[in-house]
Amino acid sequence: MANPFRHRYKRPRIPWGKMDISATQTDDLIACPNCDVLYRIKAPARGERARCGRCHEVLITPRLGAEGRIIALALAVLILTIGALSFPFLTIRAAGVSHSASIFSAAAAFSGGPFFLLSFAVLCLIVLVPVGRVLLLLYVFVPLARGRGVGPLTKQAFTLAERMRPWSMAEIFAIGCAVALVKVADLAEIAFGPAFWMFALLTLLVVAQDSLICRWTIWDALDKEAEA
Template sequence: MRDATDDLDDLIVCPTCDLVYRAPAVAARERAYCARCHTVLIAPRRKAGKQLIALALTVLILIAAATVFPFLAIGAGGVRHEASVLDTAFAFSGLLSVLAVAVLLFIVIIPALRLILLIYVLAPIIRDRPPAPHAKAAFRFSEELLPWSMAEIFALGCAVALVKLSDLAEVFFGPAAWLFAALVVIVVASDRLMCRYSIWTSLKE
């Protein structure tokens, strides 16, 4: 007999408009859309887990490299100064040290933690093994961290600021700036590739 929990497991809620559906069977490379707002609800793909892990590892490497390499150099009056994300964060002191912690937290630590949790969740699934211990809690926590993961937002914000700063001084993009640019593209690609419903379904098995 089916209990109430089984019935709830068959339901899916649109993350945009909160409309509730009974989850349909969706084949690989097909998509299920919300009838009200046309948000993609289910989009399973073969070998998506391996691709997500590869992208997550790539972003982890980019974050680590972009943190220590020079982000930009500013030249004015014959003087040129380079700075990395770490240099900028540790340049604050006193009450502003809280800002340094926030910079590292939102653009380095939280994005990296999300990716580590995602790899932890997906690694057993792609090997056709039972989910890792506490995999559901780990994936739920990684999703809760999503609004606070701002590495790509930081990159876009810096790009806008540097365009305005170029009127006052010579601005040179360092290696970290290009790493962040690549990071933005990969993060968007991985988000489009991820089917959260498929992951949750795999964790129930």
């Protein structure tokens, strides 16, 4: 039995075992980024995933037409973001007084004096980083999907987009809204603005988009395009 964990997973994995390694021929190998185990690449079929047998990290998970779907989702995210930014987010009413907040005003909430830096950080986390990521992904995937090869900065753009991933906190902001609502519920009456629903949808799209990105497949494609 080559793999002690095989019985626990139904999905096929890259088999490990004895292999002859010559230092010059490494282009058909893959090392798990989490635990360094070495595998010979056996590309999984569409819809299947190759996991590391030791730490179960997903190594390769090619998706059918991933480029097109990533582009479609990126455009949807961009349009929804513009909408979410331009409409009021939440409206509060108490004793005849009402006040609406937009996403910008939430980001600018800390703008007074020493909180300037925090205000900028919040703006980055909920607007600039998510939007920047989408633009970078469009720059990478539009030429790739149209067979136009890769631009001079494509690899840097994709690297940056992947680096931004943990700092894109739109979905956390959406949950934060729910907590904030409960906190002021007994103080005043709250109404959702159109931007709130756009933001909720946006959150789902970003999660869907992230699940489509298989780093190994994309780097492999970029590499082949660059050579061609």
